[in-house]
Each structure stands twice: as C-alpha cells, then as structure tokens.
Amino acid sequence: MVTWAFSKSSAMKHFLLLLLCISTVKSLSDYDEEEESAHKSQVDARSHRPVDRRREPIPTLRPAPPPITGGGYRARPSQPLSVQQKKLERKAPDAGGCLHADPDMGALCPTGCVLQDTLVKQERTVKANVKDLGTEVDSFSQRTSSNFQYMRILKDMWTKRQKQILDNENAVNGFSSELEKHELYIQETVNTHIPNNLQVLRSILENLRSKIQKLESDVSAQMDYCRNPCTVSCSIPVVSGKECEEIIRKGGDTSEMYLIHPDGFVKPYKVYCDMKTENGGWTVIQNRQDGSVDFGRKWDAYKNGFGNIASNEDIKKYCGLPGEYWLGNDKISQLTKMGPTELLIEMEDWKGDKVKAHYGGFTVQNEGNKYQISVSKYRGTAGNALMDGASQLVGENRTMTIHNGMYFSTYDRDNDGWITSDSSKQCSKEDGGGWWYNRCHSANPNGRYYWGGHYTWDMAKHGTDDGVVWMNWKGSWYSLKKMSMKIRPFFPQQ
Numbered sequence: 001m002v003t004w005a006f007s008k009s010s011a012m013k014h015f016l017l018l019l020l021c022i023s024t025v026k027s028l029s030d031y032d033e034e035e036e037s038a039h040k041s042q043v044d045a046r047s048h049r050p051v052d053r054r055r056e057p058i059p060t061l062r063p064a065p066p067p068i069t070g071g072g073y074r075a076r077p078s079q080p081l082s083v084q085q086k087k088l089e090r091k092a093p094d095a096g097g098c099l100h101a102d103p104d105m106g107a108l109c110p111t112g113c114v115l116q117d118t119l120v121k122q123e124r125t126v127k128a129n130v131k132d133l134g135t136e137v138d139s140f141s142q143r144t145s146s147n148f149q150y151m152r153i154l155k156d157m158w159t160k161r162q163k164q165i166l167d168n169e170n171a172v173n174g175f176s177s178e179l180e181k182h183e184l185y186i187q188e189t190v191n192t193h194i195p196n197n198l199q200v201l202r203s204i205l206e207n208l209r210s211k212i213q214k215l216e217s218d219v220s221a222q223m224d225y226c227r228n229p230c231t232v233s234c235s236i237p238v239v240s241g242k243e244c245e246e247i248i249r250k251g252g253d254t255s256e257m258y259l260i261h262p263d264g265f266v267k268p269y270k271v272y273c274d275m276k277t278e279n280g281g282w283t284v285i286q287n288r289q290d291g292s293v294d295f296g297r298k299w300d301a302y303k304n305g306f307g308n309i310a311s312n313e314d315i316k317k318y319c320g321l322p323g324e325y326w327l328g329n330d331k332i333s334q335l336t337k338m339g340p341t342e343l344l345i346e347m348e349d350w351k352g353d354k355v356k357a358h359y360g361g362f363t364v365q366n367e368g369n370k371y372q373i374s375v376s377k378y379r380g381t382a383g384n385a386l387m388d389g390a391s392q393l394v395g396e397n398r399t400m401t402i403h404n405g406m407y408f409s410t411y412d413r414d415n416d417g418w419i420t421s422d423s424s425k426q427c428s429k430e431d432g433g434g435w436w437y438n439r440c441h442s443a444n445p446n447g448r449y450y451w452g453g454h455y456t457w458d459m460a461k462h463g464t465d466d467g468v469v470w471m472n473w474k475g476s477w478y479s480l481k482k483m484s485m486k487i488r489p490f491f492p493q494q
C-alpha cells in the first residue's frame with residue numbers, strides 16, 4: 001500500500017493534513033480521535049461482524065418490547081377544528097439565532113449555529129495546519145532535488161481521496177467560497193501540472209506558497225465574520241399542539257418549523273412539521289440532506305438532540321426548509337409513548353430516485369431502558385431493513401443486522417449487539433453515528449455523509465460501511481443523498 005510511504009516527506013503529510021482538516025470542518029471527528037493511525041487492512045469489512053466460533057457464542061436476538069396500546073387518535077376530520085386559529089400572526093422567536101457562515105445557504109433558525117460552533121472549534125487546527133504547510137512548502141522548495149517522486153505519490157493519493165474531498169465541498173462552501181477556489185487550484189495544479197522537471201516544480205511551489213498565504217488570511221476573515229453577533233430570522237406560527245398531527249388538525253397546513261408541547265412536564269420545543277407528505281401531520285425526528293451537521297456525537301447529544309431544525313427560504317420570514325438534525329432520544333421516546341405511533345423513513349439517492357420504508361408501529365423506550373427500539377407493520381419500497389436485516393446476507397450474518405429490539409449506542413456508550421471482550425470493537429465507533437446498532441447494521445441513517453454516493457472501504461475511517469446506508473436498497477457502499485425519519489400518531493385512515 002502506497003498510503004504512508006510518503007511519510008518521509010513531512011511536506012506531503014501536512015498537505016494531506018490540510019485536506020483532512022478541511023474535511024473535518026463539517027464532519028467534525030470528535031467520535032474518533034485516533035483515526036489517523038488506524039488504517040485497516042481488511043478489505044471486506046462491512047455491515048455485519050462475522051462470529052469467530054472459537055471464541056464467541058452465537059449472537060441472539062433481543063425481543064422487541066410490545067407495541068403501545070390505548071390512547072391514540074380518531075380518524076382525521078376533513079375540516080380543521082378551528083379555522084380562525086390559522087397562522088396569520090407570527091411571534092418573534094427567542095434570541096440566540098445566527099446567520100449561516102455562508103449567506104447563500106440562508107439564515108439558520110435559533111437552534112442553529114452548529115456550523116459556526118464547529119468553525120470556531122476548528123480554527124486552531126486549521127490555522128496550525130496551514131502554518132505548518134506553509135513552512136514545509138518553504139523548505140521543500142529549497143531542496144527540490146529528490147522530491148519529484150513524492151509529487152507522484154501525492155498525485156496517486158489525491159486521486160484516491162478525491163471523492164472524500166468532494167464530500168467536503170459543503171464544508172468548504174460553508175467555510176468560505178474563497179477557500180474553495182484555492183482547493184480547486186491546488187487540485188488542478190496537482191492533477192494537470194505534475195512537473196516534468198524540477199524547475200516547474202519550484203514555480204508551482206512558489207505559487208502554492210502564495211496561495212497558502214491567501215488561505216491564512218481567508219481563515220482569519222471567516223473567523224471574524226463568524227464571531228459577529230447572531231441575527232434571528234425565523235418566525236414561528238402561533239398555532240401549536242402536542243405534535244404536528246394536532247397542529248394540522250388545528251389548521252396549520254404549511255410545512256415549516258412549529259413549537260410543539262407534548263405534555264406539561266416538558267417545555268415546548270421547536271420541530272419541523274411535514275404537512276404535505278402522505279396527508280401531512282408528520283413530526284420530523286431525523287433529517288439528512290447535505291452533510292451540514294456532524295452526526296458522530298456522544299450519548300448526551302443524541303439524548304438531547306442536535307443540529308438545525310429549519311432555515312428560511314429566500315426572503316421568507318418563516319422557516320420552511322428543514323435542516324439536518326436529530327430531535328433527541330428523550331423527545332422521541334416521549335412522543336412515541338403518548339400512543340400508537342407510525343414511522344416514515346424516506347430516502348433519496350444521488351440521481352433523485354426515492355424510496356420509503358413505513359412502519360405502522362414505532363416505539364422508543366426511555367433512557368433507563370437504553371432507548372430500546374420497537375418497529376412493526378412494515379410496508380414500502382426501501383426494504384424492511386429494521387426488522388429483517390440486510391437482504392444481501394443470509395443466516396446469522398443477516399440476523400446480526402436486524403435493528404428491531406436493539407438498544408441505542410453512541411461511540412461513548414456501547415449497548416450494541418456486538419458482545420465481545422475487545423472494547424475497541426464497538427459498532428458506533430466504527431460506523432459513524434448514534435443508532436440502534438446490533439452487530440452492526442443493515443441501515444445506518446446517522447452515518448457519515450459522503451458526497452456523491454459511492455464510497456469505498458479505504459475512504460471510511462475504519463474500513464467499514466459507515467455512510468448514510470440503507471443496505472436493502474443500495475447496499476453497503478452507497479451513501480444516500482437524503483434520509484429522513486418522521487413520526488405521526490397512528491390513526492384509522494378514512
């Protein structure tokens with residue numbers, strides 16, 4: 001493997017560090033600090049983890065808790081209950097919102113600021129790497145004699161990494177469009193102008209050096225911009241309810257951000273309501289669409305929720321576009337225990353094809369029960385990954401990818417179905433997000449976001465299929481463009 005052969009040359013290393021560092025701005029890698037050194041040799045690692053019969057017992061399934069009965073809704077009336085409550089008035093949201101770092105991406109709602117936080121956190125790393133790179137390029141250009149071959153190795157590496165870099169296009173967007181230009185320049189330089197002689201190499205390095213200087217000042221400028229006070233830009237409809245279904249019954253019929261108030265024990269909170277899909281009334285609990293939010297997070301983040309609930313369209317004053325977020329396990333559990341609940345998982349590939357998985361029953365237990373999941377009554381076009389496991393696998397290999405009945409795991413809290421004495425072997429550490437991992441998954445909606453869809457084991461941090469995966473539709477090595485999970489109280493349809 002050529003991968004680290006160039007480590008002799010620290011200039012190359014820093015160059016790649018810079019790329020890596022740009023890459024982590026979006027998918028901030030606090031879920032695995034030592035991924036650098038952990039290059040895996042196994043090529044076939046994927047969704048399941050085969051049993052080593054000499055050392056391990058055959059894994060068994062956990063029974064899923066029984067569905068919730070009682071409570072529940074009647075069929076939806078054809079007329080909304082109280083038309084006068086329609087959202088004519090909009091009250092100002094609370095303070096604390098902020099502008100997106102890139103104005104073109106619209107303003108974030110008050111729960112936003114994720115990108116901004118990320119950027120602030122990453123500043124030191126970015127700056128340090130840029131500085132190191134600059135120093136290295138300096139000395140590199142002074143002793144160009146034997147370095148031509150490293151340039152070649154770099155080119156090979158570059159080709160391999162290109163997809164990953166595309167994955168980060170978003171990060172670069174959000175970071176600054178200037179920065180993107182430089183990245184493009186470097187890419188072109190490396191790809192098309194591999195020097196035929198060292199004279200050329202020297203001038204390229206000169207050029208790189210000035211680009212790096214520009215990069216440094218861009219980073220500073222961007223940081224100044226991000227430190228500016230936040231601006232609030234989303235209004236919230238007055239109409240509220242226990243969840244989105246109650247809101248649509250009260251006449252709130254546009255898809256946007258609302259405040260919901262499930263019961264007296266929790267404060268009202270913001271959520272995106274989908275009021276169009278399959279008659280609307282859906283409370284969005286999870287959404288992926290552009291890789292703008294890092295889903296490699298700890299237990300408490302998944303417990304409380306994270307991400308951007310919504311943003312506004314163009315000049316509109318309300319938040320009609322959903323953001324990327326996880327609503328939070330406490331909230332999800334609470335919502336699903338109010339009564340029978342259905343779950344709709346919609347997904348879209350990079351060509352625009354769409355499928356869905358619908359579960360007529362969906363319950364998440366509370367934290368004390370490790371947010372154990374129960375799903376039932378599948379129908380849809382995506383394949384029943386959650387209950388049947390990955391369609392590509394057979395026997396126990398398949399059984400170990402079933403999610404129904406599993407506990408929730410994050411990289412700092414291992415409750416998965418991979419029972420082993422080796423504590424480094426944890427599904428959430430390897431597969432990128434918090435999820436109801438078994439040993440390990442057939443579906444990985446909270447995985448890493450890969451731009452473009454296809455990815456390979458050597459692009460993954462641990463050689464496993466850690467993308468936004470729904471195996472039963474696209475297999476292990478395709479990361480979906482969009483994935484969302486929405487819930488609604490189950491009620492008899494008319």
Ligand SMILES: *[C@@H]1O[C@H](CO)[C@@H](O)[C@H](O)[C@H]1NC(C)=O
Binds near residue numbers: 050394395396397
């Ligand atoms: C499970 O998968 C492993 C490799 O991934 C394979 O060697 C084994 O035969 C499979 N077992 C079954 C029952 O298919």
Ligand SMILES: [Ca+2]
Binds near residue numbers: 414419420426
């Ligand atoms: Ca485990």
